[in-house]
Amino acid sequence: MSERKRSDELNEAFFERKSGKFKDRHFDRIIEKAREIEDKVKKVPALHRVWLDILLCLELVRDYRVGRYRDIAVWALAAVAFGLLYLINPAELVPDVIPVVGYLDDVAVMALVLKLVKVELEKYAAWRKAHNETQEAPEKLFGDD
16 A cells, blocks of 8 residues: 555544544634634635635635535545644644744645545535536526526
């Protein structure tokens, strides 16, 4: 087994063990702090290239919280929640007030999380696309022309 695959399995196992600790209040906090998360991503140039993935994670949390989307592995949901909460956590490994270096841990955490949940995010994105097209179809047929 490759070292990379083994590392991914260990990370998935970690989030699987921690998944029971994530409660509705954690998801509510992410939703409540969505603007703060978006603002932080805008401030950190290294996070710009994953901007759309982070927005997708925020939408995933919203859809999960209200019960619209549940087809996600528990460990992946925990990883997404961890990553988003880490972005707004004032008690980080490296405080953001340290110029340049302060954001390295944010970038590393989000890169790891996004790598781990890539398949789950792709599945969710496909669901969103199909779900939105299904909702838009009646509007297109019966819209105000």
